[in-house]
Amino acid sequence: MRKQLTIGLFGFGCVGTGLYEVLNQTSLLQARIKHIVVKDATKKRQIDASYFAYDAEVILGDSEVNVVVELINDSDAAYVIVKRALESGKHVVSANKKLIALHLEELIALAKANNVSFLYEAAVGGSIPIIRNLEEYYNNDSLSSINGIVNGTTNYILTKTGEGQSFDDALKTAQELGFAELDPTSDVDGFDAKYKLVLLLKHAFGYTAKTEQVWNYGIRQLKTWDATYAREKGYKIKLLAFGTRVDDQVVGFVAPHLIPANHFAYNVENEFNAVVVEALFSDRQLFLGKGAGSYPTASAVLSDISALQFDYAYEYRKTNAQENLTLTTDFRLRVYVSGTTKEQLERVKFEEIQEIYHGSTHHFHIGWANFSDLQQLDWNNESDLFLAVLPEGLQLASTVYAEEGQLEAHAN
C-alpha cells in the first residue's frame, strides 16, 4: 500500500530546487514538502518564504516528517543531519556521494537498527538508474566488472582537450559554464569519481571499500602532447572509475584511460556519464545519461522518494553472501607515462618497457608497471608526469601465475 510521505528537505540549490519543481509536476506521488532548511537567511528564494527554516531541528524534531531528503553541499554537516534523521526513525534520501562513501557501513547499520530506508540513487551517475539496478536486476547474474565515466566535469574537460584546448582553458570554460567548482580538486583529481566507485563496488560486488584504499588519479597533469598522442593513435582520454572482480579479488581505482574507438565510452562526451556492467549471463550493458544538473539529478531523488511509498530498502544481499572478498593491489597495468624531462620519467618504475619516445618538449614510456610500484608516487601532485592506462591494460597477478602454471603443465 502507498503511504503518505511528508518531506523535510535540506538544501534548495541546484538539486533541491529541481526536486521542488519535479515534485510539483508529478501527480502520482503522495508526497509533499513540509519544510525546507537552508543555510543563508539573506538569500532571496523563488518560492513562498513560509517553507524555509534555518535550524535543522525544524525538520528533525517534527514527528510528522517521515522522510528527510538531504541535498546540501557540505558533507560534514550532512553527516550530522543524516545520522540524526535515521536515529529519529525517518527515512533518508541523499545525493551526497562523499558523505555516503565515507560513512557507508555506519549509515547502513543505523538505518537497519531504526527500521528505516536509506536511499541514494542520485549519488552515482545523476539521472542514470544504476544503484537500484545493481541491487535488484543483477541480483542473480554474477557481475564481473563495472566501470564508467561518473564525473561530468572531467568528461567535459576531456572532451575539450580532445578537441585541442589546453587543460587550463578547458577547466576555465567548465567553470564559466558552472560545470566545475572554483576549487575543482574533488573533480579533477578523481575524488568525486572515487566516492562513486565505492558505492558501485558495494552494490555490484558486495564489497565495502574504504575510501583511502581506493586509488584516485585525475587529469590535472594532462598536457597538450598527451591529448595529441591520443588523437594520433585514434584514442580518446577518459577518466574511468574502474571496478572488476575475479574470484574473491576485487580491483578498484580511478585513473585516466586511453580508449579505442570500439570502447563503450568513446562517444560519451561533455557532461554525460556512462556506466558499463559486465555480467556472466547478460554480457555487457551500457547505461548512459546526464550525470548532473538540476532536473536529471532530481529525477533520481524523485525515484527514491517514490520507492519509499512502497517501503523499499536496499537489502545488500551481495554483501551478506560475499564476506571474503579483498581489494587487491597485486596486479599490473599497461600504461602510457609522459614526463616533461627524461629524469622525471625515469622515476617511474616499469616492469617491462615496450616503447620509448624522447622529444624536445616531452618524453614517454609505454609498458607494464606493477600497481604497487606506481603507488610509490603521489600522482595527483606530480606536475611533470601524466599517466593513462592503455586498452586491455590490466593483469591480475593470480591470472598471470595461473597462465604460467598452465604453460608449464603443458610443457611437461
Ligand SMILES: NC(=O)c1ccc[n+]([C@@H]2O[C@H](COP(=O)([O-])OP(=O)(O)OC[C@H]3O[C@@H](n4cnc5c(N)ncnc54)[C@H](OP(=O)(O)O)[C@@H]3O)[C@@H](O)[C@H]2O)c1
Ligand atoms: N548539482 C548536481 O548536478 C549534482 C549531481 C549529483 C549529486 N549532487 C549532490 O547533491 C547535493 C546538492 O548539490 P547542489 O548542486 O544542489 O548544491 P548547491 O546548488 O550548492 O546547493 C546547496 C544547498 O545546500 C544548502 N546548505 C549548505 N549547507 C547547509 C547546512 N548546513 N544546512 C542546511 N542547508 C545547507 C545551501 O543553502 P543556501 O541556499 O542557504 O546557501 C544550498 O541551498 C550535493 O551533495 C551534491 O554532491 C549534485
